[in-house]
Amino acid sequence: MSNIAAAFAHGKAFIAFLTAGDPSIEASERFIDALIEGGADLIEIGIPFSDPIAEGVVIQAANVRSLTHGTRLDHAFELAAKVHAKTETPLVFLTYLNPVFHYGYEAFTARCAQVGVSGLIIPDLPFEEQGELKGIAAAHGVDIITLIAPTSEQRIAAIATEATGFIYLVSSLGVTGVRSEITTDLGAIVRAIKAHTDTPVAVGFGVHSPEQAAQIGAVADGVIVGSKIVSLIAEHGEDSAERLRDYARQMKEALRSR
Template identity: 55%
Template sequence: MSKIATAFEKGNAFIPFVTCGDPTIETTEAVVRSMVAAGADLIELGIPFSDPTAEGPVIQEASTRALAGGVTTDKIFDMVARLRADIDTPFAFMTYANVVFSYGIERFAARAEEVGIDGLILPDVPFEEREEFAPAFAAHRIDLIAMIAPTSEDRIAMIAKEAPGFIYLVSSLGVTGVRSQITTDLEGIVATIRKVTDVPVAVGFGISTPDVAAHMAHLADGAIVGSAIVKIVGAEGAQAAGAVGDYVRAMAEAVHTA
């Protein structure tokens, strides 16, 4: 079993996201520690990209802040290595194809394994382009997470069939960001996924409240929250760890008891 899968072993998983280096790498390190203490089951670490086409304004702005602050892929690898010294919670990177491609796919995968990364999410690498990335990450025991969207329809089985780790189910149309409601027939999509695989399904995009997170976790196996947390970091800046911890605690509790 991959380490990612262990995040779902005790029941529904709460998966928070943070943009690394926003506003500084030290802030991110403190935020991640506080997420772990607050009960996060798996943490998504965003490597900022200059032009994140799948993100809404909140994560776009965080990416801009982080890059302006001088964060680089190498500095983020170093941070993960420091966190891994005493944290066992699974980590997945979330970034864009060019960040990995430009670093060198094999070189990125090797370094990611070395520092203790367990999964990778690339929102601009669909099923059709997976083969360019998948073998290197598989060889380094990193799960290349597959994404399924409300528009996937006849593609669901193909994508889900050999998806490692967990499946990232995009809750609704559009880019990342808080939504007031989610109307997609997620139950139907989860049922289709279940026909071909047992890997856990976590729902992301638009989730911000404990109620919605609990509902999503109930429909699937976990909830992913990004923009709502990045917003807190944006508001609190270098002191964000405490407030993020409080938020993650409430969300994780709702998800775990769903």
């Protein structure tokens, strides 16, 4: 059992994503501090990958920027360790499976535990393939955070029953990126999930505005924002901290109304 439950202990959770090393590891640390000050309940640190197949153009570009600046896996671990040393806010990694596999499941999850990373979100590791990693991660107190999509349908029961940490509900078809409108009946999917588990459900993909956060907060336990934060960083570069603090404050405020 990880400390992820703590993220859902203060009302509806605001979960903030950024790509480690975009534009620099030092900046990522300042940005995470700012997001937490603004009210983020959980930080999702993206490990940059050469081929992020689940990402839209905004986060793809952040991956390219980070890798071009020379971000290595070690830097992401060091970033997590620094943040963890000064905050209790839970941290998770978003990573594609290959860096984890290549590092070794045992070594990777042991190091996650060491640096204070409580969970792993792996977009290319669906439920049926989680067995090879999940037990090893659990032995180190690291949750494999499973995803459920609008297309999951009859698979929801099995996935939800086994879920730990939180469930990442994908709002709509497609890759990550800001969407003006989310047409999926999220309430119905959340109800289907809740019939099988008490694990909190947070909604991501396309979420960016306080209005959306308030709407989704009415049916789910939290929202996850990635592309909007990454686009603020792309726009303001090293000077993004203040904007991110304000943005997190607005989002958390919108969720408090729920």
